[in-house]
Every structure is written in C-alpha cells, then in structure tokens.
Amino acid sequence: MAKAKNDSLFSLIKSLTQTEKRHFRLYVKRSGNTQDVKFIKLFDAMDGMKNYDDKEILKKVPSIKKIQLSNQKAHLYRQILSSLRQYHISQNIDIQLRENLDHAKVLYNKGFYKQALKMLDKTKVLARDTKHFTIALEVMEFEKQIESQYITRSIENRAEILTNEVLDTTDIIKSSHQLSNLTLNLYSLFLKKGYAKNPQEFEEVNTYFQSHLPKVNFDNLTFYEQLYYYQAHVWFNKIVQNFPNVYKHSLAWVKLFQSNPEMIIKQPVHYIKGYRNLLGSLFQLQYYSKFCEVLAEVEALSQDKKVIQNLNTEVLVFQFLYISKINKHFMEGSFDEGVEIIPELTAKLEKYQYKIDPERVLMMYYKIASLYFGSGNYRKAIFYLNQIIFYQDVKLREDIHCFARILNLIAHFEDGQDYHLEYQIKSTFQFIGKMNQQQAVQKEIINFLRITGKITPDQLRDEFIKLYNRLQPLSEDIYERRPFFYLDILSYLESKIKSIPVKLVVQEKFDGLK
Template sequence: MSMSEKRYFSLFAQRHTIGQRNNYFRLFELVEQMPQYDNELLTQKLQEEGLSVRHLSSDKNYLYHLILKSLGAFHAGKSAGLKIKEWLIQVEILYEKGLYEQCLLLLKKATQLADKFDLFSLKPEITRWASKAHGHSGHLATLNATLAEARNQLDILDNLFLYQDLYYRMIALRQSIDKARDMNSLAELNAFISQPALRDVSSARSFQARVYFWRVHAMYYYATDAPQKELHAIEHLQQLMESAPNYIKEFPFDYLVTLSRILHLKRHRDDEEFNKLLAHFRAFPAQIKKARRKLESQVEAISANISLSRLIEQKRWKEALELTAHTREVFAEYDRLLNQAQKISHAYMLAYIFLANGRFRDALVQVNHIMNDFEADVRPELQAFTRILNLVVHYELKNFRLLHYAAESALRYLRKKGRQFKFESHIIRYFKKFSRIDDEAQHRPLFEACRKELEEILQDEFERKGLEYFDMVAWLEAHIQQVPFTDVAV
C-alpha cells in the first residue's frame, strides 16, 4: 500500500470499526512493519502488547476485508472502468426502486465513457440494464434498437476474446520457448502466427483487439530473433496507443511496457541517443496521476535491467560493475512491487557481471539465489543458463571435485526441461572432463579442444543464440590466453 492508502485506511478504520478499532489497526501496523510475514512473530508481539490472539485468524480475515473496502473507497472513480462499475451498482439500486428514467440517465453516461475508453467488456452489462429499463419505461422502439446494438456488441466482444486468447497463448508459447533454438520450435511459432486472425490487423474489430494483434506479432518476432521486425510491430503499437490518449490514461502500464520494449530494442544506439531515450522513458510516471508508486517501480527496475544488459552486450564490464550498486538499491527499494521475471533477470545479470569481474563468490551468491528461490516456470531459459554459470563459477573457485556433481545436476535439469541443445550439452560435457583432473595446469588442452568443437557447433544459427546468455567462447579464450575475462575481445 502507498502512504496515501495507509493514511486513508487509518481514517477509514476509525469510521468502520467500533470498540475494536485500535486492535485491528494495531494488527495492521504490526503486519505492515514486517519485511516478510511471520505468524509466530505476529502472535508474540500481540501478546506482548496485551492484545488477544484467541481469534487471530478471524481478526486477520476481518482486517483483510476492511482493507479491501478502504482501497475500494480510496480508488473510487479513479479510472473509467471503476466509474462505470460504480454507476452500474447505482443503476441496480435505482432499478429495484422503480426509478427507470434515472437508470437510463446513468446508463447513458456509462455508455459514453465506455465508448471513449473502448471498454467493450463492460458494454454488454450496460446494455442489459438499458434493455430492462427501456422495457419498464415503455420505450419499445428504443428497446429494439438497444437489443440490436447488444447483438453487435457481442460480436465485437467475441472478436476481442479471440485476440485476447491468441495473446495469452502466445505468452505461454514464448515463455516455454523464449527464442527458437531448433526447427521444431520455429515451426510451432510459424504455425501460430499463420492463423487467419493474425494475417491482417483489419480483422481486429476494436481498439483493444488491435493492441493484442500487434503484441502477438511483436512476441513472434522476438521469439524468431527478428529485432527489426519486432521494433516495427512495437512502433505500430506505440502509434496506436498514442492515437488514443485516453487509453494511455486508463491503461498506463500497457503503454509503459510498450515504451520499455522500444528502449530495449534501441539499446545498441550510442550513449547520447540511448540516454535521451532513457530520459523520455523515465519521465512517463510524472504524466500519470494514478498508481504513481507502481509506475515508478517499474520504470526504475526496467531502466536498471536494460542499462545492465546494454553494458554486458557491449562488454563494458567495469562500468557494469559500478552500476550494480545502484541497481541493487533499486531492486531492494521496490522489491514488493516487482515481478519474479524482473528479479531473476537482474540476479542473472549480477551473476554474469560479478563473474566477468573476478568476484566469483558474489557471483555464486546470485547463482544460488536463482537456483533456490525462483519457481521453475520463471524464465526457464535463464534458469537453464544459470546451471552453466554455476559450473563456471565453481571452476573459478577451484571447486573441481564439485564439478562432476554440478554437471550431472545440470544435465538432469536440461533433460527435464527439454533444453538439451548442443551448445549447453557440449559445455557441460567438458566440465565433467575438468572434474577428473585436479591439476589446473593440465586443463589448457581441454580449453582448446572445447573452443574448437564449440566453434563448429556455433555454425548453426540456432546454437549461436546460446552466446546471448553467456559468452562461453570469451571465457575459454581468457583461460587459453591466461588473461582476465574482461580483457578478452571476441
């Protein structure tokens, strides 16, 4: 909750609880003070303050619903969707009291607002109440027109649901594949994008359906590694959103994601141009009145991750290391507001940067964090390459006897996830060889053989994508030349 929401809840709780106000609000304060919820600690603190814990479960349930009511009151009317839903509640009350003309006045306002913000999912409910009110008011001609409009709305809504379904199916496909690493994955992606509804944007009958159309295409081009085409699709999406400023006000996070993707795709521009793009992106929250804290958290986290990614790709390792102090502060400050994908991406880049700069124990902390603290379906491609980083870090720490176990564990993970690509499998096989030789001086021939075979594997364009996650060629070259990783230019 934001500070404003907390202040409002304090006042709201005073108005809506009698006698037990202090107890409920104190319960709220104690929970809010915890960095992570701990029921035993909460019970202990309540008992220390002389507050009853006999009905703690029901007290927490009451507090939960009280907070929801408070948030509902605090955010009332702050978006077009919320306004319409509030009006529909009022319409139902007026209808039950037989005030049909007053119902129709509110429904007219709701219709206008839904049209203005392209809120088609709310139109059927508006029309349902309008039909009932017109029927009781004797407006039969208007009723017939309303019913005809309802049928049209259902067709448009059905079309919207089609594109919404395609969008979420594409998200699932992209999450499982990330980027196509073999012909089967590419064929699956090509079959998906060839569906009739995705051939031309004119098939999308509403603004939101067109948004979904371009998002699906952008994800397809990402997964098939076509960045220029992805940028083209994202810029279409940006133009579409900017053609309807009300949409941006109603759905600021949708626009923010679009801007962030453009920033990511243009991260290769020179420093001056990139910094201008970054400044434009960071200025967006100031233009929006609602959810400011959440918007700021997303802007800060996305800016941090893209900036790190850019420095890694440009092999500016020292600058990347310097930036990590700031990015870690950002992720600590906004931890509760960030999603797992953002956090694992940040942790992976930290591990990579620490490894490159010779801070192997710091790298191992991040590697263990990724392997132990994230759900299996969060960025599976990063979790797979974290197993590679784990091997590299243990090698650098000279934990040679751990390598065999770690390599076997990595292979099991790749088999389980269906990610047994040549790039990763080849690397793991050589680490198993390293584990059999304790004398580091005898490893150089293995490095040379590994690099030679890897260069052959990388002739396959699908396998070359492995270098986007970790530059194994540079690491091998550093050991062959016996120089720091940061000194190798590949």
C-alpha cells in the same frame, strides 16, 4: 517473517501510503465516534508492528478476544478496501463506471426507470469513449432488461438501436479476447520453453500462431484490438527469434500509446511493458545508440507521476529499468561500473520481494551473476547462480536454470575450484539431459570442461582455440544461437586465447560497433 508474508491484512496495511492511511481514518470517522470501534484499534496495532504476530495483537488490543480476531480482521480488510476504492476512484475510470452502474441499479430498484436509463446511457457513452467495452456491454444488458420489462418510450426504434449496439460491442469484445488469449498463451509458452530450439518447435509455434490469429481489418481495429495484435506478434517473434520484428511491433506498441496519450494514464502497465519489450529487442539487436535513446525515455518515465501511479507500476518500472541498465553495461563491457549498482538493486529487490514474481527474480539473479563474472569476481557470481540452481521450481524458466548451471561450471573453472568441477559437470549434464536441453553449445562446453583435468597448462590455449572454432559457426545458426543470448561464451574464449580480461574483449567489440 513467514507470518508477515502470509497474512494478507498485514501486507495490505503495510502497503498503504501515509495519505491512504489518513484517508482511511477519515473514512471510518464518518460513521460517528470511533473510540470504541475494535477494528480501528486493530488497524492501529498492526500498523505499528514490524512483523505479524497474533499474540502481540491480542496484547495490544485486549478488547478483542482470540475467538473474535479472525472476524475483526476480515471486517477491517473490507473496510480498508472500501476506503481505497473511494480514494482511488478519480484515478480509475473503470471504478467510476462500476459506481455509475450501481447507482443505476439503485434507481431501478426504486422504480425510477427513466432516471436509471439516463444514468446507464451516460455510463455507456463514457465506457465506449474510454475503451471499456466489457462494462459497456454490461450496461447494455441492463438497458435491455429495463426496456423489455417496462414501456418507457424513451427513444423511437429503441429495441433496434440497442440490439445493433450490443452486436457491434460483442464483435469488438470477441476480437479483443481472441487476440488477448493468443498473447497470453504465447507468453506462457515462452516461459515454459523459451526460444524455439529446432525446426519442429518453430513449425509448432508458427502453426499455432497462424491458426489462432484472427483475420482483421487493421484500419477498423479499436485501441485494445491493436494493442493485443502488437503484443501477440511480439511474443511470437520473440519465440522464433525474429528480433527485427520484435523491435518493429514493440515500437508500434509504444507509438500506439503515444498516439493516444489518454490511454497512457488509463493503462500505464501496458505502456510500461511496451517499453520493456522495446528495450529487450534493441539489446538483442545490439542497437546501442537507439537503446540508449529509449533507455533515457524510460528513465524519464520512471519519474513521471502520471505513469507511476501506484506500487504496481513503480515495481514494474524498477524491474526492467535495472535489467536494461545491466544490459547497457554488457554491451559496453563496463562490468566494473555495472557491479556498483548491485547494492542498490538488491536493496530494492528486498523492498519489493513480495511484489515481484519469481521468474523476474531469477532473471535478475542471472544478470547480477553475469555482471560479477564479467568483472572477474567469480565467487560472487557463483553465489547468485546458486540462488537460481537451488530454486525449487526448476520448471520455471528452464532456460535460465540451464544456463545458470553452465555459467556456474565456467565460474568454478575460473575460480580454480577443480575439486568441485567433476561433480558440477556430472550434475549439470544430468540436469540438461532431463530437460531435453542438450544443444550443441552446451555439449561442447561440458565436453571441454571434462578434458581440462587431463591436459597440461601449455595445451590449454590450443583447446580454447579449438572450442572457439567449433562454437563460432553455431552462433550464426538460428536454432543453436540461443545459448549466446544468455552466455557470451565467444568473448570469454577470446579472452582466454588472448590472455586478457573478458571485459577488454567486449570493450574492443563495442568500440568496433560505434
């Protein structure tokens, strides 16, 4: 399995659909008889294998010598990519634009300067109409090259017109890059540090955001400038925990696409991510009715072939659709029903294992563990929490690592594994200390678990009440409430105080909100 994972050609072949494979075979046949073409035999051999194995390939294709295998694989890889490029060209306007630019280059090299300019002009108009301004600028640079070398007399005042077009397009690209860079850096900051934990961190991210946000006239912004503007605001407000504003800008992000339906087809990934942030904000706000309304839209979206165009968009929708389904069970307190989707979820995780980044996998494991915890299956919760705890890169989503350890402590306590509890407490406290994550909530929980072995069972309820009273005010403190996004500790404590399952406590709260 390790070789299959690491071999790029094998992974590419296994990702092909039946129609893509059929197109590839037709593509290579155009060159003539393919009976003796080695790379075709190599393709057939690898297509029929479950796992990648060099030795097995050499047995199946004896015409390829061991010393030739590397070159044949490289050649096959290029041929498949060329075939895929041709197959998907009608679905990707940027590929069409690049092809037109290549054709213009051929005409230029043959000395047909006016024909080349005509091709470039059509390409430039299409690039601007479809918001591909970087390609449009590349086209203009080529136009400048032709106009500066040859007297074409194509249009009067051509130099002035072309110069102004370049300046206008450059301004658009510069603004778009400023906004997209800001978005990317804020997203990276969120992955590294999570939510702002104190006034200092709030001030740092606020200063960074305000100093890097370009001054814009919103009415004159292009589609992409508006998109990056909304994205930057979503990530900033998420970090500072201003969830009403996250909702506001996520909704504007989605509506931007719905007002420009042609862009949904051209940029489905951005459209899907808009919905992901919209659903996430509604969950944080506990806006159940709107959450269900948007979730239904996403369910329909997941079946729309115009949006789910390829494996990339299929996996993207899968990730946040299942997270949202789990979040719905969290709001309802329907943990028992929630665990029923886990086999389907884990099967898809296995199917897409090489297509999902580790950060998303860790989040899914945490959600699965929380479902099992809510349903009272602490052993299963511990199993999935361990998938996070023993993940090598603890710097990836430190917040998830932190709260996985906290929930793991409580799961061990509930499961009666007291013999592991002392070690778990010490290990977790050290881990949190190193990560500078010792907020009041974590300290209170760990200190409580430390004393559980020293008190009698009849004293336990009073200690739960004391802990609840200490934590409840923290849930309303903007810098201390972050743990409650990951761990509904107050509902858990209520369940212990009332001696009822935690799911009943959540269900009572849910009934009160409806």
